[in-house]
Amino acid sequence: MSRFYISYNALMQIGILDYGVGNMGSVKNAITHLGHTPIVSSDEAVLSTCDCLVLPGQGAFGTAISALKQTGLVPFIQDWVTEKKPFVGICVGFQLLFEGSEEKGAHDGLGLLPGKFKHFPENIGLSIPHMGWNPLQITQDINGVFDTDDTAPFVYFVHSYYMPVSDSLDGGLSATAKYGVPFVAVVQRENLLACQFHPEKSGDVGIGILERFFASL
Amino acid sequence: MLTRRIIPCLDVTDGRVVKGTNFVNLRDAGDPVELGKRYNDEGADELVFLDITASSDKRAILHDLVKRVASTIFIPFTVGGGINDISTIETVLNAGADKVSINTAAIRTPELITEASNRFGNQCVVVAIDAKQVGDTWEIYTHGGRNPTGINAIEWAQKMATLGAGELLVTSMDRDGTKSGYDIGLTQSISEAVQIPVIASGGAGTTDHIVDTLKICDAALLASLLHFGELTVGEIKSECLTQGLPIRPT
Numbered sequence: 336m337s338r339f340y341i342s343y344n345a346l347m348q349i350g351i352l353d354y355g356v357g358n359m360g361s362v363k364n365a366i367t368h369l370g371h372t373p374i375v376s377s378d379e380a381v382l383s384t385c386d387c388l389v390l391p392g393q394g395a396f397g398t399a400i401s402a403l404k405q406t407g408l409v410p411f412i413q414d415w416v417t418e419k420k421p422f423v424g425i426c427v428g429f430q431l432l433f434e435g436s437e438e439k440g441a442h443d444g445l446g447l448l449p450g451k452f453k454h455f456p457e458n459i460g461l462s463i464p465h466m467g468w469n470p471l472q473i474t475q476d477i478n479g480v481f482d483t484d485d486t487a488p489f490v491y492f493v494h495s496y497y498m499p500v501s502d503s504l505d506g507g508l509s510a511t512a513k514y515g516v517p518f519v520a521v522v523q524r525e526n527l528l529a530c531q532f533h534p535e536k537s538g539d540v541g542i543g544i545l546e547r548f549f550a551s552l
Numbered sequence: 553m554l555t556r557r558i559i560p561c562l563d564v565t566d567g568r569v570v571k572g573t574n575f576v577n578l579r580d581a582g583d584p585v586e587l588g589k590r591y592n593d594e595g596a597d598e599l600v601f602l603d604i605t606a607s608s609d610k611r612a613i614l615h616d617l618v619k620r621v622a623s624t625i626f627i628p629f630t631v632g633g634g635i636n637d638i639s640t641i642e643t644v645l646n647a648g649a650d651k652v653s654i655n656t657a658a659i660r661t662p663e664l665i666t667e668a669s670n671r672f673g674n675q676c677v678v679v680a681i682d683a684k685q686v687g688d689t690w691e692i693y694t695h696g697g698r699n700p701t702g703i704n705a706i707e708w709a710q711k712m713a714t715l716g717a718g719e720l721l722v723t724s725m726d727r728d729g730t731k732s733g734y735d736i737g738l739t740q741s742i743s744e745a746v747q748i749p750v751i752a753s754g755g756a757g758t759t760d761h762i763v764d765t766l767k768i769c770d771a772a773l774l775a776s777l778l779h780f781g782e783l784t785v786g787e788i789k790s791e792c793l794t795q796g797l798p799i800r801p802t
Contacts, residue, residue: 358646360622360623464718465554467555467557468557538592539626
């Protein structure tokens with residue numbers, strides 16, 4: 336019923352960056368479910384007309400950054416994020432925003448956030464990848480994406496490399512989680528939402544996070 | 553710490569969810585898209601979809617059905633049944649699955665597990681083990697429980713983990729659909745033998761059965777109990793929480 340009252344302006348064109356890594360279907364379904372229009376593309380001209388861009392991704396960091404470089408979209412994305420245009424990074428798409436990763440040799444990322452990813456420690460009896468539902472510990476929420484009634488929302492993670500928690504995130508640290516070690520789970524800046532977990536696979540909690548981020552734009 | 557998971561399972565044939573006892577006597581349990589959405593809304597932690605027809609002529613319909621289920625749920629989605637090569641895995645993932653469950657093909661070509669794990673990541677590869685008790689151990693069956701293999705289930709579980717499986721879905725054929733409780737001996741033996749997560753399947757009849765099995769493994773698969781409305785995901789989770797298990801609240 337509430338959908339009926341959403342104003343025409345609330346419906347946005349959300350670009351999903353297609354660089355051949357991982358399944359875009361879930362992200363697309365989530366955007367459609369929220370009443371916005373998903374546009375899957377690797378064409379800069381198409382993407383530049385969108386109200387918000389989403390960088391999804393799964394699998395290995397090295398494979399993902401090579402694939403992204405091949406699309407020629409790297410400078411476009413760097414400018415877009417630097418100009419504080421609306422942007423969402425998910426899982427490997429979150430990791431790519433940082434300086435780099437130690438995954439299978441060293442790889443450079445987009446360098447938009449400081450820090451390098453490390454492999455989860457192997458010797459502490461935890462299965463790797465870190466796969467499953469884990470609660471967030473929220474530190475701040477500059478775009479207002481979290482439900483204020485839920486202080487430890489459970490979200491769904493799948494990853495083997497983590498960003499250690501440090502104060503070098505230029506005030507962007509938004510939430511941490513713990514799997515043997517504490518790690519960065521969410522970074523937010525003005526118009527930027529970057530999540531290590533999969534909001535599109537985190538049930539109502541994840542859909543709510545995306546919904547509130549889009550509504551904040 | 554990761555939470556224990558409650559996973560509804562849709563056994564699908566001819567476009568309908570069905571459920572039987574000991575892998576036979578199937579009865580209709582509803583529409584897969586409706587049931588999938590219901591479990592998503594009730595707070596299930598994942599959803600499993602198993603194509604139990606596994607006949608090649610119906611694959612196109614199946615693909616469309618997987619796509620329709622995937623478009624209405626926002627939780628991890630595993631699809632299995634007749635998955636026997638890399639290209640089928642790719643098709644199923646493109647239709648919206650996050651993981652695939654491989655059973656018979658793992659026995660015919662164990663290297664498929666390594667290949668799939670290298671290509672898509674081990675988080676994507678679930679190996680399904682259908683086991684029947686024989687004396688004081690368990691033996692693996694394939695083709696929907698029709699063919700005995702002579703393979704010891706515990707040894708097989710270890711081999712699959714070594715080859716690159718990310719998870720094991722262990723079904724007790726003796727308990728399947730009987731509501732007499734999970735096979736704790738089978739689940740525990742496999743859980744202790746491998747480092748990767750183990751999903752117990754077959755035999756859930758009460759919340760106590762589910763609580764007991766979640767003390768020794770990572771996830772519980774449920775079918776009849778949920779499909780026929782005897783319990784809801786919420787009721788199960790609230791009992792698990794009362795009993796002190798780490799569970800994502802609904």
